[in-house]
Amino acid sequence: xxxxxxxxxxxxxxxxxxRVYLKKMIELGGSDLHVKANSVIRARINGNIVQFAGEIxxxxxxxxxxxxxLKGRFGEFIENKEIDLVYPFDExxxxxxxxxxxxxxxxxxxxxxxxxxxxxxELNFPDVIKDFTQLERGMxxxxxxxxxxxxxxxxxxxxxxxxxxRKHIITIExxxxxxxxxxxxxxxxxSVGQDTLSFGTALxxxxxxDPDIILVGxxxxxxxxxxxxxxxxxGHLVFSxxxxxxxxxxxxxIISTFPTExxxxxxxxxxxxxxxxxxQRLIPTVDGGRRAAMEVLVRTPTIEKLIMENRDYEIRDAIxxxxxxxxxxxxxxxxxxxxxxxxxxxxxxxxxxxxxxxxELRMSGLSSSKTVKNPTTSEEKxxxxxxxxxxxxxx
Numbered sequence: 001x002x003x004x005x006x007x008x009x010x011x012x013x014x015x016x017x018x019r020v021y022l023k024k025m026i027e028l029g030g031s032d033l034h035v036k037a038n039s040v041i042r043a044r045i046n047g048n049i050v051q052f053a054g055e056i057x058x059x060x061x062x063x064x065x066x067x068x069x070l071k072g073r074f075g076e077f078i079e080n081k082e083i084d085l086v087y088p089f090d091e092x093x094x095x096x097x098x099x100x101x102x103x104x105x106x107x108x109x110x111x112x113x114x115x116x117x118x119x120x121x122e123l124n125f126p127d128v129i130k131d132f133t134q135l136e137r138g139m140x141x142x143x144x145x146x147x148x149x150x151x152x153x154x155x156x157x158x159x160x161x162x163x164x165x166r167k168h169i170i171t172i173e174x175x176x177x178x179x180x181x182x183x184x185x186x187x188x189x190x191s192v193g194q195d196t197l198s199f200g201t202a203l204x205x206x207x208x209x210d211p212d213i214i215l216v217g218x219x220x221x222x223x224x225x226x227x228x229x230x231x232x233x234x235g236h237l238v239f240s241x242x243x244x245x246x247x248x249x250x251x252x253x254i255i256s257t258f259p260t261e262x263x264x265x266x267x268x269x270x271x272x273x274x275x276x277x278x279x280q281r282l283i284p285t286v287d288g289g290r291r292a293a294m295e296v297l298v299r300t301p302t303i304e305k306l307i308m309e310n311r312d313y314e315i316r317d318a319i320x321x322x323x324x325x326x327x328x329x330x331x332x333x334x335x336x337x338x339x340x341x342x343x344x345x346x347x348x349x350x351x352x353x354x355x356x357x358x359x360e361l362r363m364s365g366l367s368s369s370k371t372v373k374n375p376t377t378s379e380e381k382x383x384x385x386x387x388x389x390x391x392x393x394x395x
Contacts, residue, residue, distance in 0.1 A: 018041075
């Protein structure tokens, strides 16, 4: 297989086929398009994978599509077997793309990146989320599984700071998703692989670049975590993400990344700099959309003590008890609120709860005036929208 591509000989027929599917997915409000050799094209619509009507995407056509998409980077793809990039579809739509080899040939996943950065208010976030934009130093982590909206949350936080503050913000991302224009702030966005060699290299350099705020797209390894902790400890405000399901696991993940003999040092350092952990789960709503349910850890003397004393198992209780005074909240507290407000159904509330049985007990304690709005109609609508065996025509 040749690693070089003669761009002048490309017809872009296969890429244009995929563009038709991308356009249809945009119209349907989907989030991801899945392209796979020897398979039909599928998309994630309202959280579920659905099939587009159309022919099988042949193995040879998938390889040609990779050449047309990557052009000069095709050799890098052959060497590394996978590659990330951002694909500008038109003036209003961009996609984060991961293209990779699998047993049947080439596959690719296109993730929608909104051009317009949503505000914290538009995303219906709890008020406490906005409080994190007022911090001067420390570390705020946004966590959740892949596709839970972590990048969108970080973009909204940076956008709020950009509008209301006069700061220097450096972002280190792989790749850059949301593009921020300078407003009140100077924002330098760096893409790993294109503008810098690695997260660690960029983080080290950032400390010599007069930053107030540093956004690290993902804390993937021990070096990045160590440097991020150091940056927060030396008076900077650091935002980052981890693929963890809640605050307790986030604390555990950071500390367990280090050898046993270093964990006490890291635990003390983390307890000293952590300002907040926002964990997210996207829940289908009664109107066919999705809403982020959030567990929010807010730094308190109790939380700091629990981290330092290795009592992570008590963190969830401390979060729930701090709701009235510190505006912290557990997943189940927020999910109950979303259910009570008629935003999600009882079935979805239980599906996404940390403890479905505990949530059911909390629901049974609601007064008769706190009922779900049109639950039957909403559930029927949701089932109709989310049927995984729907096949969408391109017409």
